[in-house]
Amino acid sequence: MKKHIRGLIVLASLCGVALPAWAQGDAAYPTKPIRLIVPSPAGGEPDTLARLVAQQMSADLRQPVIVENKAGAGGLIGIAALANSKPDGYTIGVSYQAALSLSPHLLVKKLFDPLKDIAGIGLISVSGNALMVPAKSPISSYADLVQRARANPGTMNFGSWGDGSAGHISGEIMKRHANISMQHVAYKGSSEALMGMLGGDLDATFGGWALASAQAKAGAVRILAVTSPERAGMFPDAPTFQELGIPFGLNSWYGVVAPAGVPAPIIERLQASVERAVGQESVAASLKSMGMQPRSSTAAELQQRIKNDYEVWGKEISAAGIKPR
Numbered sequence: 001m002k003k004h005i006r007g008l009i010v011l012a013s014l015c016g017v018a019l020p021a022w023a024q025g026d027a028a029y030p031t032k033p034i035r036l037i038v039p040s041p042a043g044g045e046p047d048t049l050a051r052l053v054a055q056q057m058s059a060d061l062r063q064p065v066i067v068e069n070k071a072g073a074g075g076l077i078g079i080a081a082l083a084n085s086k087p088d089g090y091t092i093g094v095s096y097q098a099a100l101s102l103s104p105h106l107l108v109k110k111l112f113d114p115l116k117d118i119a120g121i122g123l124i125s126v127s128g129n130a131l132m133v134p135a136k137s138p139i140s141s142y143a144d145l146v147q148r149a150r151a152n153p154g155t156m157n158f159g160s161w162g163d164g165s166a167g168h169i170s171g172e173i174m175k176r177h178a179n180i181s182m183q184h185v186a187y188k189g190s191s192e193a194l195m196g197m198l199g200g201d202l203d204a205t206f207g208g209w210a211l212a213s214a215q216a217k218a219g220a221v222r223i224l225a226v227t228s229p230e231r232a233g234m235f236p237d238a239p240t241f242q243e244l245g246i247p248f249g250l251n252s253w254y255g256v257v258a259p260a261g262v263p264a265p266i267i268e269r270l271q272a273s274v275e276r277a278v279g280q281e282s283v284a285a286s287l288k289s290m291g292m293q294p295r296s297s298t299a300a301e302l303q304q305r306i307k308n309d310y311e312v313w314g315k316e317i318s319a320a321g322i323k324p325r
Contacts (some may be wrong), residue, residue, distance in 0.1 A: 029089055029266050033064040036256075037085075038092035039078025041071045045210075045290060049254055050094040052286055053124060056277035061269075074162075075099030076111050079257075083112035087261030092121065092270065097253050099168055101309035105317045106164045108324045114310055119258045120302030121267060122274040125292035126251040128228030129167055130212035130238065131158075131174070132221040133204045134197060142224045142244055145204065149180035157183040159193035159205035164322055166194075166252065167206030169313070170227050170241075172320035177246045194221075206253070209234060210291025227254075234291065248316065250309055254292070255302050271299045 036054050040046040047069060054065040070078035079099050085091035089109070100114040112118070133139045139148060141175055149156050160167030163186045187193040190207040197205045198220060207215075208225075213234040215221040223238040229249035231240055242249045256274045258267065275296040277283055284294040297305070 007109050022256075026045065028064045029269060030061050032090060033066055034061070034089070035085075035091045036065050036066055036067050037078050037082045037084075037091065038069050039071065039075035039093065039095065040069065042069050046075075046094060046096055046254065049287070049292075050262075052283050053094070053256070053274065053277045056280055056283060057273045060273045069121065073111075074103045074106075076103055077106070079114075079118070080111035081258055082257065083117035085259045087119075087259045089262050089266035089270065089297070090226055092256055092258045094124070095255060095257050097250070097309055099182070100257070100306050102166060102169070102313040102317075103164070104310070104319070105314050106322070106324055107258055115307055118306070119260045119262055119267065120297075120299050120306060121256040121258055122271040122278075122299060123295045123297035123302050123305075124254040124256065124274065124278055125287045126228075126253045126295045127204050127209045127292045128226050128232060128251055129170060129208055129228070130223050130232070130235070131204060131206055131225045132197075132212055132223050135215070135219055135222050137203070137222065139203070139224070141223070143237065145224060146178045146180055147315070149182055153181040155182070156203045157185050159185045159187055159196055159202040161190040161193055161207075162186050162188070166227075169316055169320055169322070170206055170248070172322075173248050173316055174246060176319065177248075208291060213291055233293075248312075250312060252293070253305070255297070255305075257302070267299050 036050060038047050038050045046165055049066050054067050058065045070081050071176060076099060079095055082091065082093040104110060104114055110177050139145050141150045160171060168184055171184055185202060187196060193205045194207055194211060194215065209232055212223055216223055216235060223235045225241055225244060226232050226238050227241050228251050240249055278294050278296050287294045
């Protein structure tokens with residue numbers, strides 16, 4: 001591509017004609033600082049991850065990559081701001097699976113169309129969620145949970161980090177396929193749900209791998225299952241939902257995205273920069289310490305992942321009877 005653009009420049013100079021704007025701009029990109037929107041508050045997991053990647057990309061692109069936090073509505077406010085930005089490569093964002101593939105299904109009035117308004121650049125990491133019970137619980141396995149729930153219909157419960165969250169919907173998927181009745185209890189966050197469970201208010205809860213791993217190592221919880229398509233290396237004995245006969249398996253993920261319409265050469269430049277950032281040993285080590293697996297991808301692969309996950313979550317939300325608000 002670079003040779004092609006250089007050829008255009010030489011040809012244009014010989015013929016005395018002006019280059020198209022895209023050729024001039026893309027050849028020099030980037031020539032000024034890049035804004036990186038993070039759809040969550042400063043200090044949270046998405047913000048920490050974004051700053052790790054931004055630091056590496058700044059050095060690679062030789063321009064500052066400036067993190068800008070735009071929190072609200074489960075990440076939708078920040079992604080909407082990104083979707084409405086000029087598609088010139090100078091405004092990009094870090095997104096997580098729920099903000100693009102799950103949360104948009106929960107609003108009657110759509111803030112953006114994740115399949116039309118957003119362009120994938122590249123993955124940063126993948127992780128997943130785990131179903132856990134207190135270590136002192138008499139429930140020893142997923143089969144035991146199902147047996148007890150069937151024997152005591154409507155008397156058991158599970159928690160998550162909010163109505164319509166991945167944890168909530170995962171629980172509804174589990175209930176439907178196991179043919180059991182359990183009450184969902186929504187908390188403001190997964191840590192709060194965990195504390196509720198350890199305090200005796202819940203029989204089980206869902207939480208991210210990092211939270212589940214830390215609590216399992218501390219001897220506070222027992223991991224019954226994971227919702228990812230493959231087992232988690234941090235608790236290899238925990239089966240996946242699919243192994244348990246539940247036809248569901250999606251990784252949570254973080255990735256870098258852009259507004260739709262950014263020229264392909266710029267997307268390629270950014271994707272290569274993200275891949276180099278994720279490949280840095282210091283970044284990979286930090287991601288692993290946060291309970292994530294470093295994972296790169298092409299822009300097309302991330303775009304397909306967004307589409308696939310959007311369709312799966314839409315189907316499961318509808319099946320669970322969760323209505324948009």
